Amino acid sequence: MRNEFVDELGALAAADERVVLLTGDLGFMVLEDFQRQFPDRFFNVGVAEQNMVGMATGLAEAGFVPFVYSIATFATLRPYEFIRNGPILHRLPVRVVGVGGGFDYGHNGITHLALEDYAVMRTQPGMTTIAPADAPQARAAIQATRDHEGPIYFRVSKRGDALPGLDGRFKLGGLDVVRTGDDAAIISIGSISHEAVAAAAFLAERGIEATVAVVSSFNPDPAEELAELLANVPLALTVEAHYVNGGLGSFVAEVIAEAGLACRLLRAGATSMPSGETGTQAHMERQSGLDAGSLATSVQQALSLRP
Amino acid sequence: MPSEGSVRFADAIRRTVIVQSKRAYVGHIGSSLSIADLVAVVFHERIRLEGGADRDRFVLSKGHAALALYAALDELGRLPDGAIDTYCADGSQLGVHPEIDLEGIDFASGSLGQGLSIATGAALAARVQGSDRKVYVVLSDAELNEGNVWEAIMFAGHHRLENLVLLIDLNGQQALDFTPDVLDLGDVAAKLASFGWDAAAVPGHDHDALGTALDAPSAGKPRAIVAQTTFGYGVSYMESEIKWHYLPLSDELFADAQRDLAALEAQR
Incomplete structure (x- = not known):
C-alpha cells in the first residue's frame, strides 16, 4: 500500500499547501512523483x-503539516524522544509514516522489523496511531485525518490488496466488522488482517463461525464497540504483526478486563525477538503463528477445550 | 556606549536569576548566568516579538537555563504580573525547563540537543513561506555532544538557512566536568564553518562584540555566534565551578552573590 499511500498524499498536497514531505533518505521508486x-x-x-x-x-509550529517518511523502525524508534518532546x-x-512494519522486511532481519511500533506509539497520550488494513483504507485514512490537529503515526504495510468486506472504510477510532459469527471473534489490525479473514474461512469449513473485526487506530480506539462485540462471544483471538505485548493484544486485554467480560483471550503475534533466522515475510509470520492455518487451529483448539 | 541598554537588561536578568533561584531553592544558576548576556542581546531591541505568525522565533535548547529566559520575558512585561515569583512553585507554569503552555515560549525544551533541529525546521518553514523572520537558538557547548545536533548543522549548512541564528554558550563545562576533559570539542567555530556556516568566535559577555556579530550582513549562510562565556558569570564563587551546575543558594551565599552583582554593575 506504500505507492497508494504516497499517491494519496500527493492528492492531499495538491489540495493543501500545508503538506510537506521529509524523508530520511528512503523511498526509492515511491517518492519520485511527489518530489517532481x-x-x-x-x-x-x-x-x-x-x-x-x-x-x-519546527515546520508544524509554522502551520505546515509535515509527513516524515522512513522504514517503520527508523521512523518510530530512532527518533522516539523527538516525537514525544x-x-x-x-x-x-x-x-510519522513508518513503511513496512511487522515482518514486511522479512529477509532484512530484526533491525528492519517493527514489532513494537503500536506499543510505543499508543502509550503516548495524544499520539494517534493508524494502521490501515489495505490500500483503500490507507487512502481513506489520509483524507479523513487531513485536519486532525495532533500528531499521527501511520504504519504503512507492503501489502495493499483490498481486504474482503472492508470496502475502503475508515473511521478514526472505529471498528470494522468484515465477517460475522457467534462462536468466536478474531480482532486484527493492519494488513495481517488478510490472514484473520482467511482463518475465519478455514474455521467455517470446520463448522465454527467467527466474527472478524478490524481495528485501525489507537488514540482514539474502539474500546466501547469492542466491549459490546466481545460481550457476546466466549473467545477472542487478536492478530497483529507485532509483539503480543503492548499492541492490539494488550489493548483487547484491557478492554475485556475493564468491562469485566467473560471472554477468553488468545493473542497471536511475536513472543520473542526473531533474531538468528532469516526468511520471507510469510515464513517469519508463520514462525509467529500468524498464518491463517495456525490462527484457525488455535481458535479451534481453544473452543474444543471449553468445559 | 551603544549597547548600554542591553547591558542593563542583562544586569536585570542576573538579578532575577539570583533572587528567584534563592526563593525557589533550585540549581542551574551558573548555566543561567552564563547566558544572561546572550539572552539580553537577543531580547533587548533585536528579536521581533510582534507580528503574530511572522514574528521571530526563539528556541532555548539548553532548557535548564530557562530562568534567564523567564527573566528576560518578565523584564519585557511579557509574563503575567507576578508570574516570575512563582518560579518552580507548585502549580506554576514556570518550571526549571520551559513549557510550551507558557505564553512567550515558542518551543518547550529540556532534553539536550533537540532545540537546533526544531529551530532548523522553523527556519526552513520561514523560507518556504517567503517570510523574512529569523530563528534564534541558544545551545550549550555540551549539547554538541549530541549526535543529532550535527545532523541539524549539516542540514542548515547544506540548505544555506541564512535566517537561522545559533548562539553557542561556550562556557567550557558541563554537568560533571570541563568539556575538554569529557569530549574535547576543539575549534567549534572552525567546525561549523567547515559545514557551511558563517561562524565567529565572540567574547560572550561583550555586548558590543555580540551585537556586531549578530547584526553583520548576511553571508547567505546560517550564522553561528560561538560565544566564549564564563559559567556563573558575575558571581565570583560560581565562576567556572562545576558544582554550581546543580547547587542551590544558601542565605550567606545569596548575600555574597548580590554583592558581586552590584560590583559588576558598578564597574560598567
Whole structure:
C-alpha cells in the first residue's frame, strides 16, 4: 500500500499547501512523483531521523503539516524522544509514516522489523496511531485525518490488496466488522488482517463461525464497540504483526478486563525477538503463528477445550 | 556606549536569576548566568516579538537555563504580573525547563540537543513561506555532544538557512566536568564553518562584540555566534565551578552573590 499511500498524499498536497514531505533518505521508486510535483515541499534530510522529526516540529509550529517518511523502525524508534518532546508535547500535526512494519522486511532481519511500533506509539497520550488494513483504507485514512490537529503515526504495510468486506472504510477510532459469527471473534489490525479473514474461512469449513473485526487506530480506539462485540462471544483471538505485548493484544486485554467480560483471550503475534533466522515475510509470520492455518487451529483448539 | 541598554537588561536578568533561584531553592544558576548576556542581546531591541505568525522565533535548547529566559520575558512585561515569583512553585507554569503552555515560549525544551533541529525546521518553514523572520537558538557547548545536533548543522549548512541564528554558550563545562576533559570539542567555530556556516568566535559577555556579530550582513549562510562565556558569570564563587551546575543558594551565599552583582554593575 506504500505507492497508494504516497499517491494519496500527493492528492492531499495538491489540495493543501500545508503538506510537506521529509524523508530520511528512503523511498526509492515511491517518492519520485511527489518530489517532481512538489519540489518546494519535498526534503531529503539525509539519514537523520532525529533531526527529521525535530525539523518537522519546527515546520508544524509554522502551520505546515509535515509527513516524515522512513522504514517503520527508523521512523518510530530512532527518533522516539523527538516525537514525544516534539509533536506530541507541542500538540502539532506531524505525520510519522513508518513503511513496512511487522515482518514486511522479512529477509532484512530484526533491525528492519517493527514489532513494537503500536506499543510505543499508543502509550503516548495524544499520539494517534493508524494502521490501515489495505490500500483503500490507507487512502481513506489520509483524507479523513487531513485536519486532525495532533500528531499521527501511520504504519504503512507492503501489502495493499483490498481486504474482503472492508470496502475502503475508515473511521478514526472505529471498528470494522468484515465477517460475522457467534462462536468466536478474531480482532486484527493492519494488513495481517488478510490472514484473520482467511482463518475465519478455514474455521467455517470446520463448522465454527467467527466474527472478524478490524481495528485501525489507537488514540482514539474502539474500546466501547469492542466491549459490546466481545460481550457476546466466549473467545477472542487478536492478530497483529507485532509483539503480543503492548499492541492490539494488550489493548483487547484491557478492554475485556475493564468491562469485566467473560471472554477468553488468545493473542497471536511475536513472543520473542526473531533474531538468528532469516526468511520471507510469510515464513517469519508463520514462525509467529500468524498464518491463517495456525490462527484457525488455535481458535479451534481453544473452543474444543471449553468445559 | 551603544549597547548600554542591553547591558542593563542583562544586569536585570542576573538579578532575577539570583533572587528567584534563592526563593525557589533550585540549581542551574551558573548555566543561567552564563547566558544572561546572550539572552539580553537577543531580547533587548533585536528579536521581533510582534507580528503574530511572522514574528521571530526563539528556541532555548539548553532548557535548564530557562530562568534567564523567564527573566528576560518578565523584564519585557511579557509574563503575567507576578508570574516570575512563582518560579518552580507548585502549580506554576514556570518550571526549571520551559513549557510550551507558557505564553512567550515558542518551543518547550529540556532534553539536550533537540532545540537546533526544531529551530532548523522553523527556519526552513520561514523560507518556504517567503517570510523574512529569523530563528534564534541558544545551545550549550555540551549539547554538541549530541549526535543529532550535527545532523541539524549539516542540514542548515547544506540548505544555506541564512535566517537561522545559533548562539553557542561556550562556557567550557558541563554537568560533571570541563568539556575538554569529557569530549574535547576543539575549534567549534572552525567546525561549523567547515559545514557551511558563517561562524565567529565572540567574547560572550561583550555586548558590543555580540551585537556586531549578530547584526553583520548576511553571508547567505546560517550564522553561528560561538560565544566564549564564563559559567556563573558575575558571581565570583560560581565562576567556572562545576558544582554550581546543580547547587542551590544558601542565605550567606545569596548575600555574597548580590554583592558581586552590584560590583559588576558598578564597574560598567
